[in-house]
Amino acid sequence: MKLDNATVTSSVVVPAATALADVKLEPARVSALTSFCRVMITDKPSADSDIKTEVWLPMSGWNGKYEAHGNGGFAGEIYYDLLAASVTEGYATSGTDTGHSGKTGDFALGHPEKVKDFGWRSIHDMTVEAKALVAAFYGKPQEHAYFAACSDGGREALMEAQRFPSDYDGILAGAPAYNWTGLIAAGTANDAAMIATPDSYISAKKLPAIAAAVRNACDAKDGVADGILTDPRQCHFDPAVMTCKAGDANDCLLPAQVKTLKTIWSPKVDAQGHLVMGQYLPGAEDAKGGMGGWMFGDSPTDFTALMFFGVGFYSDFVYQDPKWSLKSFDFDRDYKLATQRTGEALNATSPDLTPFTSRGGRLILYHGWNDPGIPALSTISYYDAVLAAMGPKKMDEAVRLYMVPGMLHCGGGPGAWDFGQNGDEPRKDADHDVFTALEQWVEKGKAPETLTAHGEAIVRPLCVYPAEAKYMGGDTKDPKSFSCVVMRH
Numbered sequence: 001m002k003l004d005n006a007t008v009t010s011s012v013v014v015p016a017a018t019a020l021a022d023v024k025l026e027p028a029r030v031s032a033l034t035s036f037c038r039v040m041i042t043d044k045p046s047a048d049s050d051i052k053t054e055v056w057l058p059m060s061g062w063n064g065k066y067e068a069h070g071n072g073g074f075a076g077e078i079y080y081d082l083l084a085a086s087v088t089e090g091y092a093t094s095g096t097d098t099g100h101s102g103k104t105g106d107f108a109l110g111h112p113e114k115v116k117d118f119g120w121r122s123i124h125d126m127t128v129e130a131k132a133l134v135a136a137f138y139g140k141p142q143e144h145a146y147f148a149a150c151s152d153g154g155r156e157a158l159m160e161a162q163r164f165p166s167d168y169d170g171i172l173a174g175a176p177a178y179n180w181t182g183l184i185a186a187g188t189a190n191d192a193a194m195i196a197t198p199d200s201y202i203s204a205k206k207l208p209a210i211a212a213a214v215r216n217a218c219d220a221k222d223g224v225a226d227g228i229l230t231d232p233r234q235c236h237f238d239p240a241v242m243t244c245k246a247g248d249a250n251d252c253l254l255p256a257q258v259k260t261l262k263t264i265w266s267p268k269v270d271a272q273g274h275l276v277m278g279q280y281l282p283g284a285e286d287a288k289g290g291m292g293g294w295m296f297g298d299s300p301t302d303f304t305a306l307m308f309f310g311v312g313f314y315s316d317f318v319y320q321d322p323k324w325s326l327k328s329f330d331f332d333r334d335y336k337l338a339t340q341r342t343g344e345a346l347n348a349t350s351p352d353l354t355p356f357t358s359r360g361g362r363l364i365l366y367h368g369w370n371d372p373g374i375p376a377l378s379t380i381s382y383y384d385a386v387l388a389a390m391g392p393k394k395m396d397e398a399v400r401l402y403m404v405p406g407m408l409h410c411g412g413g414p415g416a417w418d419f420g421q422n423g424d425e426p427r428k429d430a431d432h433d434v435f436t437a438l439e440q441w442v443e444k445g446k447a448p449e450t451l452t453a454h455g456e457a458i459v460r461p462l463c464v465y466p467a468e469a470k471y472m473g474g475d476t477k478d479p480k481s482f483s484c485v486v487m488r489h
Contacts, residue, residue: 003041003129006053010040013059023080029088035059036087039133043096043125046113051122053096054078055130056087057137063090065439066134066142068127068168069423070149070156071095072410074312075118076102085424092142094130098122105312109320119345120163123147123156127167144442148423148435150174150410151374154365158348158382161363165356170442171363172435174421175374175410178382179277180346183374185335186268186277187295188310192329193263195300199256204296209251210261211286213242218282223471226458227414228406231468231487232281232369233377239265264295267377271332278377284370289412294372305373317342351385357398362441364400364434364448366421368407376403383465400448401465402434406455416455419462450484 014020016035025033036056043051069082075098086093099117100107108115127145135141147157147168154176160167177183194201202210218235219225229235239261244252253261268277285291294305303311307326315324318338339347353363367379383401390399406415411422420433430437430448437448451462458477461469463484474481 003132005045006041006043006125006129008039009042010038012038014038025080025084029081029084032088033084034061034088037137041129043122043129045117045121045125048111048113049099049117051096051099051117051125052078052101053094053122053126053129054083055092055094055133056083057092057133058087058090061090062092062138064143065091066130066145067091067093068130068145068147069093069095070123070147070153071098072151072153073309074103074105074107075152076100076104076107082423089427092130092134094126096122096126105316106322108316109322115317115342116345120159123160124164124167127160127164144169144439146170146172146435146438148172150421152177154178155180155348161353161356161361162348162350165361166359169361170438171361172421172438173363173365175367175371176348176365176379176382177374178348179378181335181338181343182268182277183378184310184313185331185338186375187306188314188326188329188334189268189331190264190280190295191304191307191310191326193260194295195326196260197256199254200260201300202253202257202260202296203250204292204298205250206253206257207290207292207296208286209242210239211284213237214282214285224476226476229283229369230405232283235282237282268331270335275381276335278375278381280372280375281369281377284406284408284413287370287408287413289408290370291372294409314338349382351382351389353386353399354390354394357390357394360442362398362438364402364438366402366404366434368404368409368413368415368417370406370413370415371409373409380465402451402462403465403468404453404462405460405469414455416453416458416460416462418455419451419453452479
């Protein structure tokens, strides 16, 4: 079998419950592993490409399906735990490092072909190669192909649906960073606001007070005072009420910090007034894995996650200058320059999914309302754009969106956020597992409706957008106490 521009560098049978010497898997994952053929591929679609891909093929019990996994952040690694979970359940599966090793963006310095590999080429090549191996190994092609990923992987998912509509039958895209240049520009604008003056910086030590003030103002608006804002768009909390009256303290905000927080909670528009990126929304500021670490550190010298992405992107991708400084950032100029130089390779913003859906493709989107990494409103903007392009009938036939109250980035948070989206647990029924719901939609024509989501101590219905869970009375931890209703706010 011949692969275009790619070479199989290794092909070995891994016995059941065998630890891999070069891959660290959780012990429980290893013990559950069934025997599989591990195929390693080096793909070189350009002279400067070096894409590492792996395809895992069950030696027995193949379910006839292929499930691919995407990446997060700047990629640079294969998510082996997800491959292990898929192959254990009988899926042929694959993953790729997208053309570089390591989680930083410095691979882009002087390497425009590697930017293309990261942006779109590696995932498509992986898909073509994996399908060829499946057909050769089993003597027949897969019956259905699926792609599931979150964050940058959500961007990869939409890139596949838009540019390569025949690659996958079902796609699960979580918190997609699809408007990459707009997203990074917006996050960098917030970072620049944080360091604008010595008084502008909001320490993570102030997050508990901010979160408490937000809950006090908005928590009960949805009928339940439970620490979860069902739809934080309805929270119009003014941080000016927290202005310090007797000097700086962790339970108040300096005037410059009030301005910073208002900037973070405001949409980003260009010089012509066009929306670039929706704002971050209030709620869950003090949650583990929330704004602390993503945007707020203990001091201005802390390098938070959004600074990591913003500085990495602008220095390595846009300006090709490792010495680029956040202090030089100008939102309008740098957003436009980033889009001009990298948008074609990185942005997956086309709302026309007709080529994908007309051949039976089905797409499920999801996003946590309190995502501290990618504003939840960005996915709603994409959903609305697709709705306008396709019309409500075709949209209903092929696209679903779930907005998850209280969920952070791809999971976690105070809400009920576990609905099988991570792909690292055994598949359940379609009411409790969004991937199973996607499969039933593709294979049986049964469109997904309300799901059941689990949290630390609660269970809630997860509604198809634009509906949301409305409290009807009774035990607030019981999903039967809620109904999915399209609210008029």
